[in-house]
Every structure is written in C-alpha cells, then in structure tokens.
Amino acid sequence: MSEFSVHRKDMDEISVLNLDGYLDAHTAPSFEESLKQLVDEGRFKIIVNCDKLAYISSAGLGVFMGYIEDVRANNGDIKMSNMSEKVFKIFDLLGFPSLYEIVDEEGEAVDKFSNINS
Amino acid sequence: MSEFSVHRKDMDEISVLNLDGYLDAHTAPSFEESLKQLVDEGRFKIIVNCDKLAYISSAGLGVFMGYIEDVRANNGDIKMSNMSEKVFKIFDLLGFPSLYEIVDEEGEAVDKFSNINS
Amino acid sequence: MATKTKKFLLVTPSESDFLDIIRDFVGKIARSAGFSDDYVSKIQLSVDEACTNVIRHAYLGMKQKDIEIRVELNAKKLVVSVVDRGRGFKPESKHVDDMEAYLSEYRKGGLGLHLIKLLMDEVQFSIHPNKMNIITLVKYLDDKQTLGTKRNRKSILEKPHARKR
Amino acid sequence: MATKTKKFLLVTPSESDFLDIIRDFVGKIARSAGFSDDYVSKIQLSVDEACTNVIRHAYLGMKQKDIEIRVELNAKKLVVSVVDRGRGFKPESKHVDDMEAYLSEYRKGGLGLHLIKLLMDEVQFSIHPNKMNIITLVKYLDDKQTLGTKRNRKSILEKPHARKR
Numbered sequence: 250m251s252e253f254s255v256h257r258k259d260m261d262e263i264s265v266l267n268l269d270g271y272l273d274a275h276t277a278p279s280f281e282e283s284l285k286q287l288v289d290e291g292r293f294k295i296i297v298n299c300d301k302l303a304y305i306s307s308a309g310l311g312v313f314m315g316y317i318e319d320v321r322a323n324n325g326d327i328k329m330s331n332m333s334e335k336v337f338k339i340f341d342l343l344g345f346p347s348l349y350e351i352v353d354e355e356g357e358a359v360d361k362f363s364n365i366n367s
Numbered sequence: 368m369s370e371f372s373v374h375r376k377d378m379d380e381i382s383v384l385n386l387d388g389y390l391d392a393h394t395a396p397s398f399e400e401s402l403k404q405l406v407d408e409g410r411f412k413i414i415v416n417c418d419k420l421a422y423i424s425s426a427g428l429g430v431f432m433g434y435i436e437d438v439r440a441n442n443g444d445i446k447m448s449n450m451s452e453k454v455f456k457i458f459d460l461l462g463f464p465s466l467y468e469i470v471d472e473e474g475e476a477v478d479k480f481s482n483i484n485s
Numbered sequence: 486m487a488t489k490t491k492k493f494l495l496v497t498p499s500e501s502d503f504l505d506i507i508r509d510f511v512g513k514i515a516r517s518a519g520f521s522d523d524y525v526s527k528i529q530l531s532v533d534e535a536c537t538n539v540i541r542h543a544y545l546g547m548k549q550k551d552i553e554i555r556v557e558l559n560a561k562k563l564v565v566s567v568v569d570r571g572r573g574f575k576p577e578s579k580h581v582d583d584m585e586a587y588l589s590e591y592r593k594g595g596l597g598l599h600l601i602k603l604l605m606d607e608v609q610f611s612i613h614p615n616k617m618n619i620i621t622l623v624k625y626l627d628d629k630q631t632l633g634t635k636r637n638r639k640s641i642l643e644k645p646h647a648r649k650r
Numbered sequence: 651m652a653t654k655t656k657k658f659l660l661v662t663p664s665e666s667d668f669l670d671i672i673r674d675f676v677g678k679i680a681r682s683a684g685f686s687d688d689y690v691s692k693i694q695l696s697v698d699e700a701c702t703n704v705i706r707h708a709y710l711g712m713k714q715k716d717i718e719i720r721v722e723l724n725a726k727k728l729v730v731s732v733v734d735r736g737r738g739f740k741p742e743s744k745h746v747d748d749m750e751a752y753l754s755e756y757r758k759g760g761l762g763l764h765l766i767k768l769l770m771d772e773v774q775f776s777i778h779p780n781k782m783n784i785i786t787l788v789k790y791l792d793d794k795q796t797l798g799t800k801r802n803r804k805s806i807l808e809k810p811h812a813r814k815r
C-alpha cells in the first residue's frame with residue numbers, strides 16, 4: 250500500500266497542509282478529506298507544502314482541481330511550496346503553473362497571503 | 368537487480384571484507400570472488416564485517432561454507448562481525464554460530480586474531 | 486543485458502491498494518534496463534495512470550477483477566501493456582487538445598491519458614469491450630533517456646510559473 | 651482487508667537478476683496483510699530460496715525459462731506457490747536431518763529447502779517433471795506473527811554462539 254500522510258498546521262488565517270509520501274488514486278481521498286475539512290471550517294487561505302511529497306499522479310492533481318474554484322470564490326487560494334524537481338515536473342508538464350502559484354519556500358506563500366491582506 | 372558490494376581493507380596480516388546490501392544468488396559470485404582473491408594471495412585471517420549487509424540467502428551462506436575448511440587448514444579463520452539482528456537470525460537458525468565466530472564489533476575479531484598470534 | 490526479449494507479467498486485484506506494487510515492479514525492470522531515474526519515474530507514472538483507469542473505469546469499481554501488466558524488454562525498448570477485461574472505451578474521444586481550456590474549466594479528472602501521451606514515446610489502444618482492452622506504452626532506450634541529464638525547470642508550455650492575480 | 655481471497659501472480663525470466671523484484675513483490679503483499687517485519691523477512695527469504703532453486707536446478711541454468719510466483723491472501727493465511735516446468739526432483743530425498751552433521755561436512759549447498767521448512771508454517775510439493783512442479787509455502791496470520799515482538803538472540807539450536815578453538 251502506498252505510504253501517505255497529511256499534517257495540518259494553522260497560523261492565524263492561513264492553514265498549511267504538509268504532504269508526505271505517495272499521492273496516488275489510493276491516497277488521494279485522504280488529501281481530499283483534509284482539504285474538505287479546511288473548506289468546511291471556512292479556512293480558505295491554504296498552503297500545500299510538498300517538501301516530503303515523493304510522488305503525485307493525476308488522481309492527486311485532481312484533488313487540487315476539485316477545490317480551487319470554491320476556495321478562490323471565497324477570497325482564498327491554494328498555493329504550493331517546497332516542491333521537489335521530480336514532482337514539479339509533473340505539475341509543469343500539465344501547465345499547472347499557469348493556474349496555481351507554486352513557490353520555492355513556504356514562507357513566500359505566507360508573505361503572498363499577507364500582502365493581500367494588507 | 369539486487370544491490371551489493373564488497374569493500375576490502377587490509378591491516379597487517381588481517382583482511383576485512385565489508386559487505387554492503389543484498390547477498391543472494393545473484394550477488395554471491397561477487398562475494399565469492401573477493402574471498403577467493405584473499406585465499407589466492409595467502410591471506411587467511413579474514414573478518415567479514417556485516418554492518419551494512421541487509422539480507423542474506425542460502426546462496427550467500429554457501430560462500431562462507433565453501434572457504435572455511437581451506438582457510439582453517441592454513442591456520443586462518445573467517446570471523447564475522449557487526450551483524451544486524453535480522454541477518455544474525457538466519458545464521459543462528461542454521462546453527463552457524465557453532466561453526467563460525469560471530470562477534471559484535473570488528474575490533475573484537477581483530478583482537479581474537481592477535482591473541483592467537485601472541 | 487542480452488538482446489533477446491525478456492518478458493514479465495504481474496497480475497493484481499483491481500484495487501488501488503496495489504498501485505505501489507505495480508509501480509515498484511515496473512520501476513525495477515525499467516531501472517535494470519538502464520533508464521535514468523527521470524525516465525523510470527515517467528514510466529512508473531504512465532503505468533500508474535493506466536492501472537488507475539482500469540481500477541476506476543473498466544469494472545465500474547468492482548474489486549474482484551484483475552489488472553494485468555505485461556512487460557517486454559529488449560535492447561531497444563521497454564513495452565508495457567496494461568490489460569483489462571472490462572467495458573472498454575473510445576480512446577479517440579478522450580483526447581485533451583487544449584490544456585489551457587481544460588484548466589480554465591476546473592475539471593477534476595480526465596488528465597490520465599493526456600499525461601501518458603506526454604510521457605511515453607508511443608501509446609496504442611486495442612479495445613474489445615468485455616473481452617480484452619489493452620493500452621500499450623512504449624519507451625525507447627536511446628541515449629537521452631538513459632543518460633539521466635537534468636532538465637531545466639522551464640515550462641514545456643512556455644508560460645510563467647507564477648500566476649498573476 | 652476483506653475476508654475474500656486476493657490473488658496475485660508474478661512471472662519473470664528464470665534469472666537471478668530478478669530475485670529482488672520477486673522479494674519486493676512478496677514483501678509488499680505480506681506487509682499489506684499485516685505481517686510483522688520479522689515475518690515479512692521470513693516469507694521473502696523462503697520465496698527467494700524456492701525461486702533460486704528454480705533458477706539453478708529446474709532448467710539446468712537455461713535463462714529463457716520462466717519462474718511463476720502465485721500468491722493468495724485471505725484473512726487467515728498467505729499462500730505462495732513457486733511454479734516451474736522443469737525437470738522436477740524428489741523433495742523427500744533432500745531432507746537435512748542433522749544440522750550438526752551437515753555443518754561438520756562443510757557442504758556448500760543444500761540449505762535452501764531446509765531453511766524454507768524452518769521459516770514457513772507449511773510446505774507442500776507437487777512434482778510433475780517437465781509438466782509442472784510446485785512448491786507451496788504457507789504462513790498463518792496469527793497474533794504472534796503480526797505483533798512483531800522482538801525475539802532474543804538465543805539460538806534455537808541452543809548452542810553457544812562463539813565456537814571454542
């Protein structure tokens with residue numbers, strides 16, 4: 250079975266989801282559950298830290314697609330950070346960088362959310 | 368393919384073979400080659416350091432069996448050290464500790480060879 | 486590695502639990518063939534996508550069915566066929582022409598076959614509903630794919646990474 | 651995991667190059683069944699031994715032959731069958747009765763089947779030379795084997811570790 254876990258960290262208005270392991274059709278529901286939880290709580294400023302994300306398939310990409318519209322309609326965003334070269338290549342291949350903000354470090358994503366607030 | 372390598376270190380009369388990885392039917396010939404080389408050079412005081420040995424099958428055990436008689440007939444020995452719990456269990460299951468000296472640390476094996484010399 | 490073709494077969498239940506077994510199986514064979522890590526990853530992802538489709542679509546989620554992964558390896562290429570005996574589909578109708586339009590629709594799925602076509606050198610379909618449906622993925626062992634050169638982080642779609650808001 | 655039986659199949663060429671693929675395949679299934687690391691290792695080693703025998707003995711070293719590994723898993727047990735279509739053998743004639751005598755002869759081989767019998771709960775043979783030879787290995791999923799308790803380093807043969815010289 251694919252190893253995968255999500256760890257959540259709340260900082261004021263912003264929530265960070267740390268993804269760890271293999272995000273495929275088997276583990277996508279667990280990531281989806283975490284995103285849904287945030288949306289249900291009305292927390293729309295979301296950073297997905299991919300530092301420990303070893304792998305992503307289209308089932309994982311679909312989770313991002315499934316929430317972005319709703320989140321943005323609520324004045325929020327899903328930004329991604331700390332992506333490995335390998336994982337970035339897949340996002341890039343599908344043109345996701347034109348739709349999602351992907352930054353090198355989590356801190357940059359925090360700053361971008363803060364700038365919007367100020 | 369199974370990953371495996373042998374690194375040799377000579378110290379006076381004693382030679383140490385450091386095994387690294389998976390010792391199975393595919394990689395046993397490489398270990399056998401290293402042992403044969405020592406015997407060909409007349410180096411019979413042999414320590415096999417198993418610190419990085421992750422796995423052993425009977426094909427690997429057979430290599431030890433194939434040289435021990437010859438080595439001992441030449442006043443030498445094959446001693447083993449730094450075995451993980453997992454690898455030791457296999458040696459133990461087959462009763463190898465009654466035939467081979469298996470010590471915790473490489474240094475102990477060196478001492479045992481030196482005591483014989485003095 | 487000899488020039489003769491080497492054949493492998495893996496059959497697992499059609500459940501997502503076993504995608505990691507499938508990725509490992511294909512990955513180990515691709516690595517033994519000399520593909521660079523980068524290409525091993527591409528092959529693994531493509532096979533994952535094809536198998537995920539079998540799990541999700543071929544048998545409408547029924548778990549007591551099989552996924553069959555056939556691998557043939559020779560000095561020139563690696564060929565992976567993913568076989569199901571489910572309801573089949575029309576591959577030509579599933580084409581994603583315009584990724585930009587796709588993304589703007591915020592669709593959740595439909596990227597698997599597109600990814601496979603981007604990642605593999607050749608993709609063939611042989612569809613016989615409820616008899617045998619085969620998607621065949623081919624990757625050639627040329628120098629480029631075995632050298633393991635590091636690509637730039639430049640978008641192949643040539644767009645800026647950060648979206649303007 | 652449901653109580654229904656799940657079936658897996660792996661076929662590779664009969665070459666030692668692919669023993670790691672076989673160990674990984676069986677290891678992942680055993681782990682998914684809930685076996686402790688200790689028991690996963692025992693199952694992997696047993697299957698390696700059975701496959702090594704096929705590679706070395708069944709086809710007299712010919713490489714263009716297959717090894718077939720069938721796995722069946724249910725709530726009670728894991729059953730692995732290693733199948734060859736080679737020359738067969740008489741399993742009962744290969745028994746190692748006395749390990750002490752064995753070791754004193756400094757024999758190089760002949761430990762594989764002995765190990766398998768020590769490591770698995772049940773071992774069955776079905777030999778039909780040049781048709782189909784099957785060694786079936788069974789491990790039960792009882793509490794002991796899934797808890798992963800650490801055993802002592804005490805010899806099961808109850809002998810001192812270091813040999814007197």
Ligand SMILES: Nc1ncnc2c1ncn2[C@@H]1O[C@H](COP(=O)(O)OP(=O)(O)O)[C@@H](O)[C@H]1O
Binds near residue numbers: 534542572579595
């Ligand atoms: N093996 C298959 N059996 C039946 N239908 C399939 C199969 N593979 C693909 N399809 C069909 O092709 C469509 C597109 O597949 P894909 O591009 O992987 O996206 P997704 O699986 O996310 O829908 C699927 O929605 C399904 O209708």
Ligand SMILES: Nc1ncnc2c1ncn2[C@@H]1O[C@H](COP(=O)(O)OP(=O)(O)O)[C@@H](O)[C@H]1O
Binds near residue numbers: 736761
């Ligand atoms: N699949 C097989 N096909 C033919 N002969 C076999 C097979 N498995 C085992 N044997 C025979 O049984 C003997 C004992 O096997 P084993 O205990 O594994 O030791 P080893 O392989 O080191 O000889 C082998 O030497 C071989 O003659």
